[in-house]
Ligand SMILES: C[S@@+](CC[C@H](N)C(=O)[O-])C[C@H]1O[C@@H](n2cnc3c(N)ncnc32)[C@H](O)[C@@H]1O
């Protein structure tokens with residue numbers, strides 16, 4: 587029984603955050619939107635399901651049917667949480683959203699400096715939208731990734747969140763501890779390149795655990811005992827969290843990570859999964875139940891955590907072993 591569904595209702599976005607898979611592979615992105623009709627077909631009874639409108643390649647609020655999809659799911663007993671940059675749509679649109687009883691995570695990384703990571707967004711518009719949503723009684727959390735260039739604005743954002751009646755939380759992302767990003771800011775043909783760093787205490791707290799996992803992945807002489815220990819430390823969104831992920835291209839995955847791996851063909855995932863027909867996880871061909879009853883979901887995915895398995899994807903170990911040490915940490919204040 588599935589309890590949680592992450593929906594990438596759009597693979598289009600108004601922003602160009604330098605650490606995002608869409609920005610890094612913009613030539614590979616084919617922007618698409620899920621439709622209300624598809625959602626109604628896949629979820630005729632959404633009662634009791636927790637939907638997360640997030641994704642890998644886009645922002646939910648860019649989908650022209652975002653409001654209609656939200657209303658359908660809420661009116662039929664679904665719970666919804668958005669993750670959004672908040673920089674699109676009118677104040678009226680946000681006011682209407684504020685009446686629907688959903689939960690919005692506004693991912694805003696700074697006040698005046700927000701556009702340095704959230705490239706192409708306009709803080710004044712985001713502030714207006716947050717205010718409109720708040721005025722209508724909307725429930726929200728301001729989620730703030732602390733980088734070197736925006737740490738001086740954390741306190742101001744926290745106060746603003748309080749005035750809006752929002753929760754406030756900071757977030758780390760392991761990727762920010764492994765990479766500096768280069769943001770291209772400014773007018774289209776005259777972009778200024780700005781290097782974005784995350785140093786010191788702002789880094790992900792479990793960096794050393796992930797480095798150890800990377801060593802384990804690369805070690806060619808792993809013992810059976812070490813392998814079993816690592817496998818038993820995996821906390822899988824699908825098997826343990828009873829969650830699924832649906833991409834804007836209508837494909838169903840156990841999580842955003844494998845959808846992302848397929849998008850970039852990391853770990854040779856496409857070759858490994860080529861034994862399956864091309865539409866094996868396409869919801870325009872099969873129902874959710876049909877896909878989830880395949881051998882892949884019933885058994886092979888779990889078996890594939892063993893590095894000797896022919897479908898093994900090391901990403902399962904990197905992101906989910908040691909109880910998800912790799913994954914974003916959110917600290918509420
Ligand atoms: C691809 S975004 C999709 C949702 C939406 N467009 C957004 O940005 O909130 C997926 C998630 O990654 C987060 N994210 C983006 N860049 C990040 C980074 N460098 N470190 C940690 N999380 C990041 C986003 O805030 C969002 O929660």
Ligand code: SF4
Nearest residue numbers: 599601603606644671
């Ligand atoms: S707002 Fe989200 S989807 Fe858009 S570029 Fe930024 S991280 Fe990616």
Ligand code: SF4
Nearest residue numbers: 822823840841902906
């Ligand atoms: S990466 Fe692998 S282990 Fe982690 S949630 Fe996805 S399928 Fe499960």
